[in-house]
């Protein structure tokens with residue numbers, strides 16, 4: 039099938055996510071993809087954001103926003119914001135292409151990954167949290183209006199077990215886990231950043247083969263404008279040298295200037311990019327595996343809202359004080375060392391409404407708005423959420439201020455591992471509950 043009919047596709051419904059999409063496009067171009075690049079955007083993104091994407095992508099397509107509004111399931115996921123990811127389903131309408139690879143806006147492509155087009159629908163990598171499910175941050179699919187309608191119908195009838203597209207897609211392509219191993223993409227095509235925490239030895243062994251890194255979770259690279267002097271009142275970013283390398287590379291890509299369109303001869307693009315990056319050779323494919331694990335003190339950062347750069351279409355984070363490092367410096371360092379309307383459709387017929395949430399759940403949701411705990415903390419948070427909800431049901435009283443304060447501290451990462459939050463105490467509470 040001619041390559042002209044194949045495309046990489048990404049999605050952004052907000053300006054910050056546009057920053058991510060921009061990086062996805064820039065990386066793909068820099069690594070010399072021969073496929074088209076498509077960015078799906080919602081009507082609300084700023085003109086500057088759209089223009090910056092148009093510099094890089096072959097097509098910037100405005101799509102309707104689709105929101106599951108399934109707050110109950112999203113609560114369990116710990117990400118009340120992700121109902122909007124149903125918008126992703128519109129990628130099946132891109133029937134001008136015969137085969138596509140979808141990439142979340144929070145992915146970083148480390149080398150040419152055009153070989154993904156050898157795979158069939160629906161190919162994806164395992165989700166690190168539940169490997170019998172695929173992660174929907176990177177997947178191969180075939181656009182089809184019929185599949186699109188069936189997906190929407192499925193969403194309406196069955197909803198999504200996580201409130202986002204991933205739960206929905208996993209129940210739709212339900213034989214993924216067992217039917218065809220060729221549809222299992224190797225994990226290196228969707229290396230979730232949190233896997234660095236959960237299975238570090240494997241990261242040491244195989245991390246250097248990574249082809250696509252996925253910043254899964256609430257904190258994205260664009261939330262980390264200045265790791266060196268983070269504001270003290272912001273949520274925690276658990277620094278990890280391994281992860282930091284990818285974040286630095288993300289910023290280097292973001293600020294890096296790339297010859298944007300594929301119709302230019304490839305050699306020209308390589309030369310220009312190499313010159314701009316101040317490198318004498320093309321950038322190698324992968325980052326070397328880090329040689330040491332370093333568990334550093336957590337630092338704090340604040341999420342930022344981008345605003346347009348006065349002289350270009352590039353979006354620049356609000357905190358201009360981000361450590362100024364030349365893109366060339368960063369990339370060299372890293373590679374050497376390592377159809378539209380503004381309507382928001384809601385598929386709420388079959389979904390739980392906000393009213394279905396108990397007051398305690400609603401409070402927890404409220405408090406967790408901009409806080410992404412580490413994975414293991416998230417699990418405990420869910421347990422604690424259950425605990426709060428159950429205790430409310432039992433006593434029919436308000437969650438106490440002390441509990442709220444405790445929860446707040448927990449969500450901010452100020453966990454009293456040696457005291458109230460010691461594993462023994464959590465186990466005791468669970469035992470009490472289960473008795």
Ligand SMILES: O=c1ccn([C@@H]2O[C@H](COP(=O)(O)OP(=O)(O)O[C@H]3O[C@H](CO)[C@@H](O)[C@H](O)[C@H]3O)[C@@H](O)[C@H]2O)c(=O)[nH]1
Nearest residue numbers: 049050051055120123142143144174175202203204254255
């Ligand atoms: O406000 C938003 C939120 C998401 N997105 C897009 O949707 C993608 C998924 O959201 P993301 O924040 O990246 O989710 P993850 O942290 O990666 O969480 C997981 O869960 C999501 C919901 O099921 C899936 O979409 C993801 O692929 C899966 O990795 C993003 O990359 C964007 O492309 C937006 O455009 N605007």
Ligand SMILES: [Mn+2]
Nearest residue numbers: 142144175254
């Ligand atoms: Mn993602």
